Amino acid sequence: MKNIIVTGAAGFIGSHLCRYLLKDKNNKVTGIDCFTNHGKDRYSKLNMEELNKSSRFQLAAEDLTTLDWKKYLADDCVVYHLAGMPGVRNSWGSNFSSYVTNNISVTQRLLEACSSLSVDKFIFASTSSVYGEKTGKVSEQETTAPLSPYGVTKLTGEHLCKVYEYNENIPVTILRYFTVYGPGQRPDMAFHKFLKAILKGETITVYGDGTQTRDFTYIDDCVKGTASVISAGKTTGEIINIGGKERASLNEVIAILEELTGKKANVMYTDKQKGEPLHTWADISKAEEVLNYKPGTTLREGLKKQTDYIKKLYKYDS
Ligand SMILES: NC(=O)c1ccc[n+]([C@@H]2O[C@H](COP(=O)([O-])OP(=O)(O)OC[C@H]3O[C@@H](n4cnc5c(N)ncnc54)[C@H](O)[C@@H]3O)[C@@H](O)[C@H]2O)c1
Numbered sequence: 391m392k393n394i395i396v397t398g399a400a401g402f403i404g405s406h407l408c409r410y411l412l413k414d415k416n417n418k419v420t421g422i423d424c425f426t427n428h429g430k431d432r433y434s435k436l437n438m439e440e441l442n443k444s445s446r447f448q449l450a451a452e453d454l455t456t457l458d459w460k461k462y463l464a465d466d467c468v469v470y471h472l473a474g475m476p477g478v479r480n481s482w483g484s485n486f487s488s489y490v491t492n493n494i495s496v497t498q499r500l501l502e503a504c505s506s507l508s509v510d511k512f513i514f515a516s517t518s519s520v521y522g523e524k525t526g527k528v529s530e531q532e533t534t535a536p537l538s539p540y541g542v543t544k545l546t547g548e549h550l551c552k553v554y555e556y557n558e559n560i561p562v563t564i565l566r567y568f569t570v571y572g573p574g575q576r577p578d579m580a581f582h583k584f585l586k587a588i589l590k591g592e593t594i595t596v597y598g599d600g601t602q603t604r605d606f607t608y609i610d611d612c613v614k615g616t617a618s619v620i621s622a623g624k625t626t627g628e629i630i631n632i633g634g635k636e637r638a639s640l641n642e643v644i645a646i647l648e649e650l651t652g653k654k655a656n657v658m659y660t661d662k663q664k665g666e667p668l669h670t671w672a673d674i675s676k677a678e679e680v681l682n683y684k685p686g687t688t689l690r691e692g693l694k695k696q697t698d699y700i701k702k703l704y705k706y707d708s
Contacts, residue, residue: 397454425451474496516545522536529675537666564630611687
């Protein structure tokens with residue numbers, strides 16, 4: 391039985407990853423999460439529903455700032471470190487200290503705990519936010535220049551991974567996710583907020599003129615790519631972009647959502663937010679080569695699934 395640890399297991403990507411890993415009967419998953427970001431609300435509960443039914447899954451509802459890692463880590467286990475404080479907009483001001491704690495200190499603590507063991511693989515969830523403002527497709531060689539405090543904390547997490555790989559031989563792989571969406575998406579993320587507002591007839595706030603584009607990654611594609619690190623050949627030391635099948639502007643997304651819901655969106659355009667690049671675009675050729683990664687979900691298919699999920703989550707009939 392493969393022993394896999396997933397931090398952030400109650401979160402958006404973490405809960406999907408656990409479900410996907412449990413499809414393989416040879417995997418046993420320990421999910422660790424203290425429900426910091428969203429509370430034990432219906433969002434996190436829905437994420438955990440199916441997982442709690444599996445006999446090969448155990449949830450440790452513990453805080454990574456204090457947890458005793460000896461209870462969970464063992465030689466030959468695989469560690470997916472997804473826990474953290476996500477979100478660019480909230481990372482300014484007094485919130486920054488939580489980003490430092492949950493994205494930097496917690497990562498260092500986990501790496502330190504892995505140092506005395508021989509873990510099979512250590513996978514760190516990083517972000518496209520480490521790149522900052524770029525033009526065209528961005529490959530992993532591109533200079534990092536985060537625009538937000540969030541991006542700085544994730545980049546620091548990456549550097550810590552590299553430091554522990556170099557000095558302690560921890561077999562680290564860094565995945566840089568590009569805006570992930572789909573069922574289970576965090577309530578603070580754009581598509582979740584847009585769909586909720588459209589279905590309720592409320593106003594959507596768009597920062598800027600809506601022409602900003604993102605490389606949108608459907609959750610199933612993201613999770614398949616993430617899970618494939620376990621069976622891929624040499625991944626130690628690699629930094630790999632995980633992008634989606636399609637890029638689009640926010641205005642294009644809103645138009646699709648209007649079609650899918652059959653409702654007109656009330657959009658209020660407001661000032662562009664600091665810390666957010668105008669465009670993101672992932673060069674995924676390395677993921678294709680190293681992980682055999684092939685994102686297959688079109689934006690329309692993915693948004694249809696997210697629309698159905700939002701209706702179920704908030705019990706909207708139409
Ligand atoms: N969602 C995206 O589009 C996206 C894009 C790029 C990178 N990422 C990264 O992927 C990871 C997962 O993102 P997500 O969208 O699933 O976020 P999420 O907030 O849904 O999940 C993160 C989980 O980590 C948990 N957590 C945070 N601090 C903790 C602590 N100290 N102890 C225990 N649990 C803790 C939270 O309770 C939460 O359930 C994050 O590291 C994020 O930075 C996400």
